[in-house]
Amino acid sequence: MPYFDAASTAPLHPVARQALLAALDEGWADPARLHRSARQARMLLDAARETVAEALGARADEIAFTASGTQALQLGVLGALRGHRRRGAHLVHSAVEHSAVLHTAERWEADGGTATSVPVDRHGRVDAAEFAAAVRPDTALAVLQSANHEVGTLQPVTETAALLGDVPLLVDAAQSAGRLPVPAGWSVLAASAHKWGGPAGVGVLAVRKGVRFSSALPADDREGGRVPGFPNVPAIVAAAASLRAVRAGAEAENARLRELVDLVRHRVPQLVPAVEVVGHPELRLPHLVTFSCLYVDGEVLLTGLDRAGFAVSSGSSCTSSTLTPSHVLAAMGVLTEGNLRISLPAGTTRAEVDAFLDVLPRVVAEVRAPLGLDLALPAAGPAGGSAGALVVDTLGKRCPIPVIELAKRIGEVAPGGLVAVLSDDEAARHDIPAWCGMCGHAYAGEAPAAEYGGARGTAYLVRRA
Amino acid sequence: MPYFDAASTAPLHPVARQALLAALDEGWADPARLHRSARQARMLLDAARETVAEALGARADEIAFTASGTQALQLGVLGALRGHRRRGAHLVHSAVEHSAVLHTAERWEADGGTATSVPVDRHGRVDAAEFAAAVRPDTALAVLQSANHEVGTLQPVTETAALLGDVPLLVDAAQSAGRLPVPAGWSVLAASAHKWGGPAGVGVLAVRKGVRFSSALPADDREGGRVPGFPNVPAIVAAAASLRAVRAGAEAENARLRELVDLVRHRVPQLVPAVEVVGHPELRLPHLVTFSCLYVDGEVLLTGLDRAGFAVSSGSSCTSSTLTPSHVLAAMGVLTEGNLRISLPAGTTRAEVDAFLDVLPRVVAEVRAPLGLDLALPAAGPAGGSAGALVVDTLGKRCPIPVIELAKRIGEVAPGGLVAVLSDDEAARHDIPAWCGMCGHAYAGEAPAAEYGGARGTAYLVRRA
Numbered sequence: 055m056p057y058f059d060a061a062s063t064a065p066l067h068p069v070a071r072q073a074l075l076a077a078l079d080e081g082w083a084d085p086a087r088l089h090r091s092a093r094q095a096r097m098l099l100d101a102a103r104e105t106v107a108e109a110l111g112a113r114a115d116e117i118a119f120t121a122s123g124t125q126a127l128q129l130g131v132l133g134a135l136r137g138h139r140r141r142g143a144h145l146v147h148s149a150v151e152h153s154a155v156l157h158t159a160e161r162w163e164a165d166g167g168t169a170t171s172v173p174v175d176r177h178g179r180v181d182a183a184e185f186a187a188a189v190r191p192d193t194a195l196a197v198l199q200s201a202n203h204e205v206g207t208l209q210p211v212t213e214t215a216a217l218l219g220d221v222p223l224l225v226d227a228a229q230s231a232g233r234l235p236v237p238a239g240w241s242v243l244a245a246s247a248h249k250w251g252g253p254a255g256v257g258v259l260a261v262r263k264g265v266r267f268s269s270a271l272p273a274d275d276r277e278g279g280r281v282p283g284f285p286n287v288p289a290i291v292a293a294a295a296s297l298r299a300v301r302a303g304a305e306a307e308n309a310r311l312r313e314l315v316d317l318v319r320h321r322v323p324q325l326v327p328a329v330e331v332v333g334h335p336e337l338r339l340p341h342l343v344t345f346s347c348l349y350v351d352g353e354v355l356l357t358g359l360d361r362a363g364f365a366v367s368s369g370s371s372c373t374s375s376t377l378t379p380s381h382v383l384a385a386m387g388v389l390t391e392g393n394l395r396i397s398l399p400a401g402t403t404r405a406e407v408d409a410f411l412d413v414l415p416r417v418v419a420e421v422r423a424p425l426g427l428d429l430a431l432p433a434a435g436p437a438g439g440s441a442g443a444l445v446v447d448t449l450g451k452r453c454p455i456p457v458i459e460l461a462k463r464i465g466e467v468a469p470g471g472l473v474a475v476l477s478d479d480e481a482a483r484h485d486i487p488a489w490c491g492m493c494g495h496a497y498a499g500e501a502p503a504a505e506y507g508g509a510r511g512t513a514y515l516v517r518r519a
Numbered sequence: 520m521p522y523f524d525a526a527s528t529a530p531l532h533p534v535a536r537q538a539l540l541a542a543l544d545e546g547w548a549d550p551a552r553l554h555r556s557a558r559q560a561r562m563l564l565d566a567a568r569e570t571v572a573e574a575l576g577a578r579a580d581e582i583a584f585t586a587s588g589t590q591a592l593q594l595g596v597l598g599a600l601r602g603h604r605r606r607g608a609h610l611v612h613s614a615v616e617h618s619a620v621l622h623t624a625e626r627w628e629a630d631g632g633t634a635t636s637v638p639v640d641r642h643g644r645v646d647a648a649e650f651a652a653a654v655r656p657d658t659a660l661a662v663l664q665s666a667n668h669e670v671g672t673l674q675p676v677t678e679t680a681a682l683l684g685d686v687p688l689l690v691d692a693a694q695s696a697g698r699l700p701v702p703a704g705w706s707v708l709a710a711s712a713h714k715w716g717g718p719a720g721v722g723v724l725a726v727r728k729g730v731r732f733s734s735a736l737p738a739d740d741r742e743g744g745r746v747p748g749f750p751n752v753p754a755i756v757a758a759a760a761s762l763r764a765v766r767a768g769a770e771a772e773n774a775r776l777r778e779l780v781d782l783v784r785h786r787v788p789q790l791v792p793a794v795e796v797v798g799h800p801e802l803r804l805p806h807l808v809t810f811s812c813l814y815v816d817g818e819v820l821l822t823g824l825d826r827a828g829f830a831v832s833s834g835s836s837c838t839s840s841t842l843t844p845s846h847v848l849a850a851m852g853v854l855t856e857g858n859l860r861i862s863l864p865a866g867t868t869r870a871e872v873d874a875f876l877d878v879l880p881r882v883v884a885e886v887r888a889p890l891g892l893d894l895a896l897p898a899a900g901p902a903g904g905s906a907g908a909l910v911v912d913t914l915g916k917r918c919p920i921p922v923i924e925l926a927k928r929i930g931e932v933a934p935g936g937l938v939a940v941l942s943d944d945e946a947a948r949h950d951i952p953a954w955c956g957m958c959g960h961a962y963a964g965e966a967p968a969a970e971y972g973g974a975r976g977t978a979y980l981v982r983r984a
Contacts, residue, residue, distance in 0.1 A: 059556075083522075084524070089522075121586030124748035157739060254751040283586060288719065368553075
């Protein structure tokens, strides 16, 4: 079964598996003890630290191993903020950071700190100057990802770091570590081994020598006082071995995967009507492509593809357990519905991608069929404008129904005419403007639904092109 | 090489290894996703949760998996304290809890909370009534281990829980889980898989249904909002499988190991002069025994045993990286020097224990030889008391020198005569009274060293028996 969800977790690299098995035999003891088994574990741990440090452009004593990328981000953000308390309690981050960063920022604010979220452009990229302009005299830490996990857009890390002066920058390299060189300019670095083919259970937290850091958790002697608890030596050894292996072959594999991703980026809009490929067209991860299919639920699409034998992911509004739209897609101002993320693991073949391109149009069409939509851009409606707006009442209906109803009925008004979509689903606030952007209609703002006869909710106003 | 350090970490159980390998193939994907590989990982995770819940006497939805026992303790203590803030901010714990608990208590106090440490008796056991008496109207949480990790003493958990009223009790079952049934009465439970033969990287945090809990870390959707980060499914599967296997054979193995431990407890004082076996003689873990050898450095002893092929551990003042004495031994009021902990993994043979008993006396004698001590209790010294005290100046000397010098020279005073040991090593404050207890001399308190001609430090006064 073709697995196109490497950005969630990559399949275990054969080198990682081999190293894990060896280290289960040789590195199972407590490296903090003084007997022979312990010394052996300690040597393996030290060697793994050297390997990871070299691969990430750090010193071995700057590297601490965590239990996950999320833990590295949480401890990294909070530890750096606590370490720079004298500066103040202000945190700057991009609007499209991993949810671990956003949740940490929320907690930081709830505990009395402040945070500024820097917006991104339609490709999901921050502007370095705009990011730097959010820094204040009381800014204790800035956080920027190397590449976005949902749309693959690379961020201008080095350019931004150069503008930050002495404000420390934490770089979340989870999606790029192992694939691309770590961008220069970080004071704190976070990564996750299972994203590069290492085992689960290993994250990396690197803190540059001299950067102030004060652990957010009660400290012990482990990992330089930065990450408490018994270290998982066998998994760390496996993570290091696979990082070295992946780095060695990265350039060739990146070029190969980039071609496959280019194929998807090029072909999907030809094969599937009403699709928007999102993320930066050039400055992006080599193995990841994301697109949104109008009028369909991402989860239904994903389930259809799963039945057809393809494992993909979705940042759609209707897939996550919280039922809120992907904050990344929302920040980009692109459609959050019908979203699919294709992230290719190492070794993905052209045949697998071809098979996917063969199956995708059928799966999308099957999901869309019951909607009875004309998927060409809406044809001209009755001539002459209507004085009032056409009211499309979707109150009580969840995404993507409001957009589907809008698409079905916008043809009823003349070009220049107004449609008022009444909705009480928050996702509509974002998806209707995004749909307008895709289809060329003008979004004309919102008003209380009551002004258009609605019992509750909001009226989203669209002027037909 | 006989490995007698199971209390640090047990060798990987064969069932754990087998389950880990299978789950690396079947359970590597992200269980939060919606495709087939993800569902498979989710099913394995759910099944592991059921297994662990059953083995620990909990419901599956009460179990969350952490990355280590330390993480389970930290998140458990802080989460329960935060969840019971309305009660107040007072924490009660025994003086011999794991350092993860003590460090968390220190952090809690630094952040404005309060904590009471309940003393233990000479066997390392709390008194249930005394523990319960430390509870106040503002007590938000009580913490008590099931068994001590350094000396093996079982704590009166169920008896204590019954006296706590509605104050929640967190039980640290790290040393007993898998070996002994979990004692009744817990509201929060912590355990660690690598102590029962599971892999590193898995701890257990159980929170009883209805017990208030508020995560100390920024929450995500994982593990019921209690433990953030990508779950290590293969390791969790292995942890569950080994827990079930170990539980099934525990009764027989406990009986076997208890006999071997009884042998050590009985023979060591016969084979080695000036030894004190510490910990409760009856209410104790079946596989663990700790003793202290007078006049020697635990680290040197450990190194000697390692050279002779035995892996053991030490809570001695001179072994840990912080150079402070074991807080457990100190709280018990027993000698912290020359301490060795023998903890037998499953499958330890009588032949291995016999070999250890054969080697130990030689190793101890070799370390003691250069000291030129008479290891019988000090013989009678010159008749007639001296009016003033015999001053033994050990200023600038580190443990165990002060006790060694005291032992060498106490024979110089008559019975009833006074020795003043001058020392600036904090360990002496504890070790000299403990030595007196062992040798039958009377500890007569301390005074500024200046009163006995010392330039600095403290004079520890000993009256010869």
